[in-house]
Amino acid sequence: MTTVDTPDTPFALVDAEKLDRNAARLREHLDRLGVPLRLHVKTAKSVEVADRVHAGGPITVSTLAEAEHFAAAGYTDVLYAVGIDPHKLPRVAALLRRGVTLTVLLDSLAQARAVTRFAQEEDLRVPALVEIDCDGHRGGVTPADPSLTEIGRALGDNLAGVLTHAGESYFAHTSEALHASAQNERDVAVAAAEVLRAAGLPCPVVSVGSTPTAHAATDLSGVTEVRAGNYVFFDLVMAGIGVCSTDDLALSVVVTVIGHRHEKNWVLTDGGWMATSRDRGTQAQAVDQGYGLVADVHGTLIPGLLMTGASQEHGVLSTRDGKPVPELPIGTRLRILPNHACATAAQHERYHVVSGTNPSVDTTWSRLRGW
Amino acid sequence: MTTVDTPDTPFALVDAEKLDRNAARLREHLDRLGVPLRLHVKTAKSVEVADRVHAGGPITVSTLAEAEHFAAAGYTDVLYAVGIDPHKLPRVAALLRRGVTLTVLLDSLAQARAVTRFAQEEDLRVPALVEIDCDGHRGGVTPADPSLTEIGRALGDNLAGVLTHAGESYFAHTSEALHASAQNERDVAVAAAEVLRAAGLPCPVVSVGSTPTAHAATDLSGVTEVRAGNYVFFDLVMAGIGVCSTDDLALSVVVTVIGHRHEKNWVLTDGGWMATSRDRGTQAQAVDQGYGLVADVHGTLIPGLLMTGASQEHGVLSTRDGKPVPELPIGTRLRILPNHACATAAQHERYHVVSGTNPSVDTTWSRLRGW
Numbered sequence: 090m091t092t093v094d095t096p097d098t099p100f101a102l103v104d105a106e107k108l109d110r111n112a113a114r115l116r117e118h119l120d121r122l123g124v125p126l127r128l129h130v131k132t133a134k135s136v137e138v139a140d141r142v143h144a145g146g147p148i149t150v151s152t153l154a155e156a157e158h159f160a161a162a163g164y165t166d167v168l169y170a171v172g173i174d175p176h177k178l179p180r181v182a183a184l185l186r187r188g189v190t191l192t193v194l195l196d197s198l199a200q201a202r203a204v205t206r207f208a209q210e211e212d213l214r215v216p217a218l219v220e221i222d223c224d225g226h227r228g229g230v231t232p233a234d235p236s237l238t239e240i241g242r243a244l245g246d247n248l249a250g251v252l253t254h255a256g257e258s259y260f261a262h263t264s265e266a267l268h269a270s271a272q273n274e275r276d277v278a279v280a281a282a283e284v285l286r287a288a289g290l291p292c293p294v295v296s297v298g299s300t301p302t303a304h305a306a307t308d309l310s311g312v313t314e315v316r317a318g319n320y321v322f323f324d325l326v327m328a329g330i331g332v333c334s335t336d337d338l339a340l341s342v343v344v345t346v347i348g349h350r351h352e353k354n355w356v357l358t359d360g361g362w363m364a365t366s367r368d369r370g371t372q373a374q375a376v377d378q379g380y381g382l383v384a385d386v387h388g389t390l391i392p393g394l395l396m397t398g399a400s401q402e403h404g405v406l407s408t409r410d411g412k413p414v415p416e417l418p419i420g421t422r423l424r425i426l427p428n429h430a431c432a433t434a435a436q437h438e439r440y441h442v443v444s445g446t447n448p449s450v451d452t453t454w455s456r457l458r459g460w
Numbered sequence: 461m462t463t464v465d466t467p468d469t470p471f472a473l474v475d476a477e478k479l480d481r482n483a484a485r486l487r488e489h490l491d492r493l494g495v496p497l498r499l500h501v502k503t504a505k506s507v508e509v510a511d512r513v514h515a516g517g518p519i520t521v522s523t524l525a526e527a528e529h530f531a532a533a534g535y536t537d538v539l540y541a542v543g544i545d546p547h548k549l550p551r552v553a554a555l556l557r558r559g560v561t562l563t564v565l566l567d568s569l570a571q572a573r574a575v576t577r578f579a580q581e582e583d584l585r586v587p588a589l590v591e592i593d594c595d596g597h598r599g600g601v602t603p604a605d606p607s608l609t610e611i612g613r614a615l616g617d618n619l620a621g622v623l624t625h626a627g628e629s630y631f632a633h634t635s636e637a638l639h640a641s642a643q644n645e646r647d648v649a650v651a652a653a654e655v656l657r658a659a660g661l662p663c664p665v666v667s668v669g670s671t672p673t674a675h676a677a678t679d680l681s682g683v684t685e686v687r688a689g690n691y692v693f694f695d696l697v698m699a700g701i702g703v704c705s706t707d708d709l710a711l712s713v714v715v716t717v718i719g720h721r722h723e724k725n726w727v728l729t730d731g732g733w734m735a736t737s738r739d740r741g742t743q744a745q746a747v748d749q750g751y752g753l754v755a756d757v758h759g760t761l762i763p764g765l766l767m768t769g770a771s772q773e774h775g776v777l778s779t780r781d782g783k784p785v786p787e788l789p790i791g792t793r794l795r796i797l798p799n800h801a802c803a804t805a806a807q808h809e810r811y812h813v814v815s816g817t818n819p820s821v822d823t824t825w826s827r828l829r830g831w
Contacts, residue, residue: 097524097545097547097548097551097831098545098547098831099831100831131772131773151734151772151773152773153468171718171730171773171774172718172719172728172730172774173718174468174469174716174718174730174790174791175790175791176468176469176716176791177468180468196719197719197720197790199789199790199791200718200719200790203790203791225724227728227771227774227776228718228719228721228728228774256771345545345547347542347543347544347545347571347599348543348567348568348571348599349568350599353596357543357598357599359542359543359545362739362803363522363806364831366737366738367737367738367739367740367800367803368733368738369738369740400598400627401502401522401802401803402502402522402523402542403542403543403598403599405598418570419545419546419568419570419571419574420545420546420547420570420574429738431772432733432738432772435734435807436806437830438829438830458809459808459809460468460469460470460471460735
């Protein structure tokens with residue numbers, strides 16, 4: 090029998106009980122609001138995870154490699170939610186010709202014209218959403234920007250709707266701020282859709298989402314789909330803004346104690362940044378969790394202990410308050426709960442899967458990488 | 461013909477001319493000092509790179525997966541330079557039985573006893589180095605620590621020597637500080653070897669190294685090998701401490717412009733932290749290079765432009781001084797020069813290889829991942 094003590098460390102561990110609980114919570118919330126989920130697969134990048142929480146449903150991807158991989162696994166409604174580089178359109182066309190509804194994203198006339206020209210040349214419809222900026226976080230046009238309708242017109246019958254992402258919600262600090270961010274995300278997306286419709290253009294899709302806003306939203310009228318992905322695993326950044334508790338974190342990295350520096354109050358492990366990533370997403374939060382919190386191998390947090398340092402294949406554990414680190418002999422296995430599940434998961438090729446505190450590893454799930 | 465404009469972005473690019481120049485520089489320096497190199501393969505993790513700069517020579521690895529991979533490619537003298545987790549000894553034994561001289565590292569009596577017990581049970585010699593702490597950076601025992609000879613005795617005939625790594629040299633700020641770090645690294649390692657020898661124990665191996673100290677050393681008397689790995693690619697952290705110039709950086713990430721936010725003075729690309737890593741190693745240096753400097757697709761730096769922000773698949777480029785970003789239309793390809801080559805390379809499955817400013821991609825080189 091394979092248990093959490095069997096594979097060589099470091100390795101990525103998923104608690105399927107927590108994954109299921111996280112999935113059920115958002116599903117029930119969105120069911121109450123009457124809006125379907127378009128799962129973002131960029132966090133887990135695993136067909137097994139997607140099948141478990143969202144079998145065959147509409148998905149969001151962050152790379153064309155994900156689109157191709159999930160299409161091969163039977164996911165035929167796919168949104169590629171990164172502004173399209175025209176160079177990549179041949180791969181989009183190949184998926185469309187295989188019967189996959191692959192929708193692209195853009196926020197400029199240059200992209201809209203490139204998509205339209207390509208669609209004409211290929212005699213294809215390339216469904217495209219216009220990216221809307223709701224909070225200045227990244228790309229997109231605002232509803233008030235005249236280029237919104239120009240882009241819509243330039244897309245011709247490729248225009249499929251609008252999309253926005255409240256990226257600033259990751260920096261919200263209160264439930265009021267999260268709720269306001271969710272309401273703003275919905276309001277801006279719906280306003281953009283109305284601008285297109287007022288110009289006589291179709292806007293069937295009104296797509297919003299982020300893990301924080303998906304959970305905080307109470308009004309999604311006019312919205313046709315919600316995107317979220319991180320929530321399947323959650324992480325310390327999400328716990329830090331109150332979207333989940335640390336008990337909800339379904340992903341961890343199992344590491345082994347390989348040394349001690351008593352005079353520095355350090356425990357050294359074989360899990361460095363190659364295993365956790367360099368993500369320090371809690372650094373700017375109220376509580377800086379270093380490279381992650383530390384639990385025993387069964388998942389019970391060890392109070393006050395955190396991963397404070399990382400080199401490529403070494404982790405340094407120490408205490409937040411300077412109290413002596415607990416007795417953790419050479420060979421002790423521990424779990425590191427990560428800052429940012431998307432970044433930590435990306436360091437691994439597969440997940441070992443347990444259910445709750447049962448140490449038996451039920452199975453492994455695959456993970457995709459690359460572009 | 462494949463050129464730098466052919467593969468879909470983002471992808472990792474290596475300039476073989478710079479790689480060769482970097483390799484020749486260190487080889488000539490160590491030849492002058494009369495000490496052999498034990499190449500650390502953890503940066504490139506590529507047999508093609510190792511074959512090119514160090515064909516078949518002694519190597520250092522950071523994971524047993526690297527040891528197994530390079531052994532299969534003909535590298536038979538391998539040092540695993542992370543403190544040994546006793547759980548991993550069966551994989552060490554399997555390599556030893558295949559005729560690979562696999563040397564392990566440790567810094568505690570608990571590990572020494574575990575290695576000795578395992579070696580006896582398996583009827584094998586498991587060569588082991590004692591890790592010496594020369595600058596308080598990570599693990600190891602100091603030469604003055606009585607446990608050094610206790611560990612040496614506990615190893616019996618598995619004792620192979622001592623190893624130290626001047627990890628603090630990455631934070632040196634002047635050539636004097638680098639030179640002092642290199643001298644200290646050599647002095648502490650030799651002192652530790654003398655402690656063992658004075659106790660009647662053998663110490664054939666005296667291993668030192670880091671990319672900064674390997675280049676700064678002027679006296680390696682008593683040292684039997686120098687470890688370095690990052691120097692094959694170099695990076696902005698190394699340029700920041702003066703070990704190389706930005707013109708020596710052999711690794712970059714090719715990205716494509718996918719958008720603009722003129723009012724924010726941003727250019728958006730399709731290369732986010734998934735392509736560059738989250739490493740912000742220059743953050744604490746005199747000049748913070750963000751997520752990296754920006755060059756045109758042929759490698760010429762664009763003055764003042766840097767990658768200031770990253771989400772998973774989006775990069776944000778902006779200027780250091782607030783001057784307007786240059787005209788970079790949608791579809792423009794750029795190179796991002798990374799903070800930390802080890803971390804950035806780890807995000808990629810392969811390297812596309814060019815030579816100097818010739819845009820033709822000669823070949824691709826593979827890369828290993830995992831543990």
